[in-house]
Amino acid sequence: MGRILRVIQNVWISGEAVLLAQRGNMLGWVPVCLAVGIGCYFTLTWEPAWPFFVWLAMAGLGLLLIARLLPEAVSPFAVGLSLCLIGFILAGVRAHAVAGPVLGWRYYGAVEGRIVAMDRSQSDALRLTLDQVRLDRVPPDRTPQRVRISLHGKGPAGMTPEPGLRVMTTAHLSPPSGPVEPGGFDFQRHAWFARLGAVGYSRVPLVGAAAAHDGHAGLMVFRIRMAASAHIQKRLSGDTGGFAAAITTGDRSAISQEALHALRVSNLAHLLAISGLHMGLLTAFVLAGLRLALASHPVIALRWPTKAIAAVGALAAAAGYLALSGGNVATQRAFIMVAVALAALTIGRRAFSLRAVAVAAIIVLVLRPEALMGPGFQMSFAATTALVAVFGWLRDIDRNWLPRWAKPVFATVVSSAVAGFATAPIAAAHFNAIAHYGLIANLASVPLMGLLVIPAAVVALVLAPLGLDWIALWVMGLGLDWILGVAHAVAALENARGHVVSPGAWVLPLISLGFLFVILWQGRLRWGGLPVMALGFALWQGAARPDLLIADTGTLVGIMTPEGRALSKSKGAGFVARNWLENDGTGASQEAAAKLWQDGDIVHLSGKRALAEFQGCTAGQIIVASSTADSLSGQPCMVFDPDSLKTTGAVAMHRSGQGWQIKTARDIAGERLWTNWPKAAPQDQYVRISPTKRP
CATH class of the missing domain: 2.40.50 (OB fold (Dihydrolipoamide Acetyltransferase, E2P))
Structure with a gap:
């Protein structure tokens, strides 16, 4: 017994030492805990009532009080759990704050x-x-x-x-x-x-x-944006003008679908979004320009706090860019990150650190908890976290063996590779695609964005009152022409784009938590995050797609075959068809998928005439009708029609030894503030779906 107690004591001492080693590095875990709570709120299938949030708030406050009484090594766990509860409450409060009427009918x-x-x-x-x-x-x-x-x-x-x-x-x-x-x-x-x-x-x-x-301020800024966009498009025609308008005003309406497709396939579409890259390049250019201008005067350089003045000026430029671009969520995230970095620079702290990233993430999650669920938030903070961590590690490595001219090249290659690897799983999970030549395209384009395009945009703004902005816009157009050329050239390469199957619900959380553990934890135990990431990828590799999919209107049916998913129609319901095929991880077109369709136990009755001509079904058949199928009520087959699908949403079915396993969109989404399911459904509608059980 004494030996067991000594073992337990040694384990406790060792564990306490590991936990105490994390002191001074706990800020990075604050947004992680908030994100866990926010994610839990959005995964619920029911909407909590207000008393539930009150109880959570009391529990969170109690945990904070208890944390002060616990040993120093253990108290962060209580604080972390409290932050998870706070994240849950923030998401709920935000969801109720934006509440408004939703149209309940066509x-x-x-x-x-x-x-x-x-x-x-x-x-x-x-x-x-x-x-x-x-x-x-x-x-x-x-x-x-x-x-x-x-x-x-x-x-x-x-x-x-x-x-x-x-x-x-x-x-x-x-x-x-x-x-x-x-x-x-x-x-x-x-x-x-x-x-x-x-x-x-x-x-x-x-x-x-x-x-x-x-005279609303937001609309006034909107008018200025659209006027600026129109002015730029007069100076630069075609996709070049649309690209220039997108990265300066956030107006993407002038870019052709062909150019958008090329940018997406080449992994350059992120250059269209006014995000961290654009905001960082703009503020860096303004900061360097102001510091250079202030340093050129001896008295100002010696007596004035030039670094702080330049930082304030760069922050003002970033705020103007935020307003001009429309202030969408991606731009707000970028502005917050830049503001935190400039504030750190002003007070003499390191501008880019994991603490700065954590502060920016905390601000975004508090203001817009729903941003966590979007690819923009996930990709931008994954890239930023990875870049700050990797360059922090490289700071301690001697790079004097590199020639002076090669150091910026090395930094560009490393930053593009790190950002690409950090965001690739997230992009693949959300968009079911991988750009095989994305690194090459970014290496050929991103440096030009920083050296030519963004500086030219700033100069154009300065020259605009003089009517000479056309000079800078012409230079800007040269850079954008090059980037568009790279996009089209890369997109034209064979196998430029790969497709991946849609992952399960636990895949991205596991990969993200493992990634964050590797980055944030101090000590050799950090490598324990790698098996967690590996588990996420393994689950992704084994992701199973539904054998049968039914659109929520009954207008399209897709069944999995050995050659891929077969669709019941070659035209119509194109958005649904495209999403199904992308989630399957194939690049097939709807027309090609429709050629695989064969009538059998799955019958799709498209239109009233097909329903009227249908002679009846047999046991084991599944009938999907795009019109109300009252005539099939009571027959021995499963029948899905618009009336029944209205109560369930889209349907996914998996074959098993016991028959079909049915899962509906309503099962997954649940009854939330934003769902619009009918309050009550006639019982016979459920009987139509399954004669034996309600799905």
């Missing part, structure tokens, strides 16, 4: 509203986001705060949408749709936090209802 009629955003859809149609919405015969308390409409028609001559303009049109609107398959991207949740209560399209002319005279 609407066709007059729509009136004020233009507050403009962009392009995947079909290249101009999209308008409207607020101050009015719908015909819809009471104000049921009218969405914002709606988004794609314009598929042509407006009257001289009619150009502009920021703040109040417009009218006749449009088809519907509630934000659910995932295209169970566990897929949840557009309902995304729309909830964007305060979009309805989405749709219009094919009739857009009519101006009131002039854009609103």
Whole structure:
């Protein structure tokens, strides 16, 4: 017994020493704990009531008090658990704070509203986001705060949408749709936090209802952005002008789908988003320029705090860039990171450190907890964390053996490789694609962005009041032409893009936690994060796709075959088909997948005529109809029609020895603030889905 006690005592002493060695490095774990709590909130299938949040707040406060009484080596665990509870509460409070009416039915009629955003859809149609919405015969308390409409028609001559303009049109609107398959991207949740209560399209002319005279500060900045974008596009034509407008004003509406495709395939699409790269290059250029200008005057250089003054000036430039670019979430993250780095520089601290990254992540998670679930947050902080950690390790390595000219080349290669490897799993998980030549494309493009494009953009802004901005824009255009050329050349290479299967729910969390443990933990135990990452990749490798997928409207069916997924239609439901095939990890087209379809036990009745001509089903068959299938009620087969699918969302089915295992989008998404499932469904609708059990 005494020997056992001594072993336990030795283990405790050793463990306590390991934990105490983490002192001074605990700040990096704060956003990790917050993220765990936020992630737990979003994975629930039910919506907590307010008393639940009150109990969590009391528990979190109690843990903080208990932490003061625990031994120093153990108290961080209590604090960490408290931070997890705080993250959960932050996500819940944010979800309730953005609450607004969501359209509960399909609407066709007059729509009136004020233009507050403009962009392009995947079909290249101009999209308008409207607020101050009015719908015909819809009471104000049921009218969405914002709606988004794609314009598929042509407006009257001289009619150009502009920021703040109040417009009218006749449009088809519907509630934000659910995932295209169970566990897929949840557009309902995304729309909830964007305060979009309805989405749709219009094919009739857009009519101006009131002039854009609103003095709202946000709309004034919006007008300046769009005016700047139009000015740039007059100076630079085609995709070059659209690229320039995107990286300066955030307006991507002028870039062709062909150019976007080339940028995505070559892994250069991140250059379009005003993120950490652009914000960092801009502030670095302004900071260096101001320091050089201040240092040129002897009195100022000797008596004034030139570093702090230059940092303040660079921060002002970053804030202006944030406003001009529209201030989306990615740009806000980049600005916060730059602001933290400049503040550290001002007080004499290291500008780029893991503590600075942690502070930036904390601020973003507190302000926008929902950002955690998006690829932008995950990729930007993964890249930044990896870069800061790797260059921190390289700081202690002697690099004097490198020639002077080779050091910046070495830094560029290392930074591109590190950022690429850190973001590749996240990009592959969200977009099901890997750019095989992405490193080459980035090495050929990113240095030019820093040396030519961003400096030219700053000079163009300075020269604009003199009317000489065309000179800098011409130089900027040369750099962008090169980048577009690289994108098209790389995209044209054989096997430029690979496809990967969609991972399971636990894959990215395991990879991320293992990665963060390697980065943040102090001591040799940090390498324990590698097996955790390996487990995540192993689970990804074994990810199984559904044998049968049914769209939530019954308009498309996909069944897995030895040759790949077979689709029931070669045209129509293109968005759903594209997502299914991408999640399968194949690059097949919908037309090619439709050629694999063969009628058998799975029957798709597309349209009322096909349903009317159907003679009846047999036991073991699965019938999917795109129209209400009342005529098949009571038959011995499984029947899915729009009425039943409305209550369940998209359906995924797996074959097993006991038959079909059914999983619905409603099973995964649950009953949350942003879901829009019918409150109650007739019992016969569930009978149609399965004669033996409710899915």
